[in-house]
Amino acid sequence: MADVPTLVEQAREGRPRAVARLISLVEGASPQLREVMAALAPLTGGAYVVGLTGSPGVGKSTSTSGLVSAYRRAGKRVGVLAVDPSSPFSGGALLGDRVRMSDHASDPGVYIRSMATRGHLGGLAWAAPQAIRVLDAAGCDVILVETVGVGQSEVEIASQADTSVVLLAPGMGDGIQAAKAGILEIGDVYVVNKADRDGADATARELNHMLGLGESRGPGDWRPPIVKTVAARGEGLDEVVEALEKHRAWMEERGVLSERRVARAAREVETIAVTALRERIGDLHGDRRLDALAERIVAGDLDPYAAADELVAGIAEGITEG
């Protein structure tokens, strides 16, 4: 096994196996996790992170693939992080999609990674930011994070992007319904995919109405654009890239980009800190201290709050001494 500095150097050179190895190290909470993260820190910040979310069936993978092509035409290095269990990257989709994505499989300027591992520690919401850091440090200009637009953790992941793209498709009432459930609040750019189908205009109109895009906004406010695409034929994706670059420029101009990144980093630190404290408490299982406190509660000698105070104080002492 290569040492961490070598892996980082190889990842910088664009070697996919080194990138893969580093992501495995950070998502698996390996002993080297901290070493990797420390080594990556000075190398990060160059990538533009785009989140793509939408209900199953709207054509997320096809759109992601199309965006990869569009960015590649512009000479950018692209990372794809698929945190969608139904994504072809995660192995769960139609052969057609998989074949389509494999267009990029042999392109050294594209790094594709799926994340289907749920359930460890904080789950995906915990592992995704670390994988993003690896792709960032490995020199990706753009990182596309593909998530299913359902569930709290997916929305959290989308919130880790610099720009969030929400995808819809015509004739999917549930798409709009799902959108109502919170997705509408997170989109910086909206895409109505499968725009060659009946109802595409109606979907765009409904979306326009729901977003209140007809209403007047402040002169410097961001007005989320609605872009129509037929991702399966590669149509409209350059327009999506254009909308993304406009949003990025708007954020940079207004200082919004660094605000978002600071807020994101703060959440990340918070998650890691909570996990660390939780683990310290978890370590007490089987520890006599917690059992002794519990026994005193059952005996009526102590209430659970006083016991928790003792526990927290013990943990705090352990941290300050250690």
Added chain:
Amino acid sequence: MADVPTLVEQAREGRPRAVARLISLVEGASPQLREVMAALAPLTGGAYVVGLTGSPGVGKSTSTSGLVSAYRRAGKRVGVLAVDPSSPFSGGALLGDRVRMSDHASDPGVYIRSMATRGHLGGLAWAAPQAIRVLDAAGCDVILVETVGVGQSEVEIASQADTSVVLLAPGMGDGIQAAKAGILEIGDVYVVNKADRDGADATARELNHMLGLGESRGPGDWRPPIVKTVAARGEGLDEVVEALEKHRAWMEERGVLSERRVARAAREVETIAVTALRERIGDLHGDRRLDALAERIVAGDLDPYAAADELVAGIAEGITEG
């Protein structure tokens, strides 16, 4: 507003308004929460806590009401904690059920409390044990905790009982399906309600098979009984009480009851400690410390893990100093 010692004294005398006030204080995380919990501690441990869980439609509320009657006939003081959003106690069910439960509304030996308040702090799983403590301290001999048998938090609440009763009804394939999803692991006593309906025997047989009750067990092992009831006509509930008392006696004999209570208290302390630590981290929002760390991460001067270490150390110092 009465002071805490007076409220506790009044609750001990069985005054329902004092009990209600105390539960409100503990579930609302009021400033007096700690004072109340400390005052209750020496008064707890007398109640036998029975969890009742099952899919909607199996007749949980009717069964709970029937069990209240059965325990009242035995001269016991009974507390009911309904953490079921669809429960008549929570106001969400049919008038017929509500009328049926109101049989107990004027009985001073019965205390009924609904908990439909979700979302604050740790939610129901956090508030339920505290409400159980109030009912325990108030002198209830038996506390029936009614939950819907779906979702993680309901299963957690059921795990806070001394004995868990899982209810099923014939002709509800979904009941068995839900059971498969985890309920089967938590039942100490199984009840097939609506046993006058077609398929009751088949449901009991299927359950018997799924539980592996035909298989041989160790001589001292608990063999969960399956009791058939028609709760709407009050049939079979004395048999359920009998099964509960058998399970209680078995647990006391084997030391299982105190083991379960110690494990439960340990979990409770852990939950409170995690919540307290989480709050300390949450307090840092808007605090310059967290923002400053986040800015250093975005600048590439620090990685999120090193930042989390600093944050945790700061919190620990605050605790040991405070």
